[in-house]
Amino acid sequence: MTIEQFIPTNLNTNANGGAVTWSSPSNIALVKYWGKKEHQIPENQSISFTLNTCKTITKLSYSKKETSNNNFSFKVFLDGDHKEDFEPKIKTFFERIEPYLPFLKAYHFKIETENTFPHSSGIASSASGMSALAMCLMSIEKELNPEVSDEYFIKKGSFLARLGSGSACRSIEGDLVVWGKHNDIEGSSDLFGVKYPYQVHDNFKNYQDTILLVDKGEKQVSSTVGHNLMHGHPFAQERFKQAEKNITKLKTILACGDLEAFIALVESEALTLHAMMMTSMPYFILMKPNTLEIINKIWSFRKQSGLHISFTLDAGANVHILYPENEAEAILEFIKTELVAYCQNGHYICDRIGFGAKKL
Ligand code: PMV
Numbered sequence: 001m002t003i004e005q006f007i008p009t010n011l012n013t014n015a016n017g018g019a020v021t022w023s024s025p026s027n028i029a030l031v032k033y034w035g036k037k038e039h040q041i042p043e044n045q046s047i048s049f050t051l052n053t054c055k056t057i058t059k060l061s062y063s064k065k066e067t068s069n070n071n072f073s074f075k076v077f078l079d080g081d082h083k084e085d086f087e088p089k090i091k092t093f094f095e096r097i098e099p100y101l102p103f104l105k106a107y108h109f110k111i112e113t114e115n116t117f118p119h120s121s122g123i124a125s126s127a128s129g130m131s132a133l134a135m136c137l138m139s140i141e142k143e144l145n146p147e148v149s150d151e152y153f154i155k156k157g158s159f160l161a162r163l164g165s166g167s168a169c170r171s172i173e174g175d176l177v178v179w180g181k182h183n184d185i186e187g188s189s190d191l192f193g194v195k196y197p198y199q200v201h202d203n204f205k206n207y208q209d210t211i212l213l214v215d216k217g218e219k220q221v222s223s224t225v226g227h228n229l230m231h232g233h234p235f236a237q238e239r240f241k242q243a244e245k246n247i248t249k250l251k252t253i254l255a256c257g258d259l260e261a262f263i264a265l266v267e268s269e270a271l272t273l274h275a276m277m278m279t280s281m282p283y284f285i286l287m288k289p290n291t292l293e294i295i296n297k298i299w300s301f302r303k304q305s306g307l308h309i310s311f312t313l314d315a316g317a318n319v320h321i322l323y324p325e326n327e328a329e330a331i332l333e334f335i336k337t338e339l340v341a342y343c344q345n346g347h348y349i350c351d352r353i354g355f356g357a358k359k360l
Pocket of ligand 1 (some may be wrong): 028029031032033034046126165166167168224227273314315323
């Protein structure tokens with residue numbers, strides 16, 4: 001598919017207005033996206049588990065402007081409170097997507113949004129938030145052009161979400177999503193995420209993700225700044241090649257259910273992401289002392305128990321603990337007795353693989 005195919009030619013903006021609501025989950029990358037080109041095109045391919053519990057619910061109401069003008073008109077509410085500080089980000093998003101949604105300036109929008117996870121949890125809400133909004137906008141496009149097909153709806157939803165936040169394009173579907181053109185993944189694209197198209201071993205069905213909230217504060221370095229620091233990074237080209245190879249390796253692992261190989265690949269990806277941050281110029285560290293305490297505890301528990309517990313990290317200090325469903329009881333017990341003490345205010349979230357955005 002090309003970008004031009006996302007420019008609609010057949011929209012009827014006679015509709016006076018309405019409201020649509022979508023919920024969309026967060027996702028956790030197994031092979032990490034870090035570094036981008038212009039127009040939110042990734043430097044390397046990535047693959048993620050879609051989550052189930054951590055999600056954003058967004059209601060988008062739209063009403064025809066009485067007099068047309070050349071401005072975007074919208075207001076954003078989080079948990080019922082008007083959030084002016086969210087509006088510049090949404091304005092930038094609208095500017096980027098307007099060529100693909102030419103009705104945006106014809107309507108006034110009210111965006112009412114809420115997250116199932118605490119706002120100040122340090123969990124990025126951009127993936128779930130941007131994908132929920134993108135799907136609401138697609139529902140409006142479909143109102144204005146009922147001929148939009150299901151396939152186009154999903155692909156364009158992911159394409160629009162990507163322009164809000166890169167990783168958001170991986171939240172539309174589940175249970176595994178690939179973003180970035182890769183020779184070993186049929187249908188993959190730089191423009192949108194695609195549902196992983198191959199057989200996955202039962203070991204990975206309903207995989208669990210317990211998120212330990214180590215630090216709930218604002219990140220010191222945003223992912224936008226972090227991605228940009230990959231330009232001219234001394235290890236960037238090798239890293240991009242490594243991610244590509246890791247997707248190929250993961251394809252074999254997912255097919256044969258090799259949990260040991262999965263653990264090695266996923267943990268190496270997490271630490272490589274943070275190694276890229278530590279070797280950027282300027283350099284920075286997003287892990288906290290408790291992040292390392294948890295990692296060391298996981299390693300010794302794994303050695304001693306033989307269970308398939310592993311960790312991954314986002315661009316932050318929180319730890320995602322990944323494990324198969326049939327080992328959940330013992331691993332959750334270990335988390336509660338040994339790891340929760342390292343979480344800020346003892347907070348953690350039990351999540352697992354999910355299946356993407358839903359219209360409510
Ligand atoms: O979507 P962004 O621009 O916030 O980037 C997120 C990148 C990581 O979460 C660190 C990795 C990934 O692939 O999700």
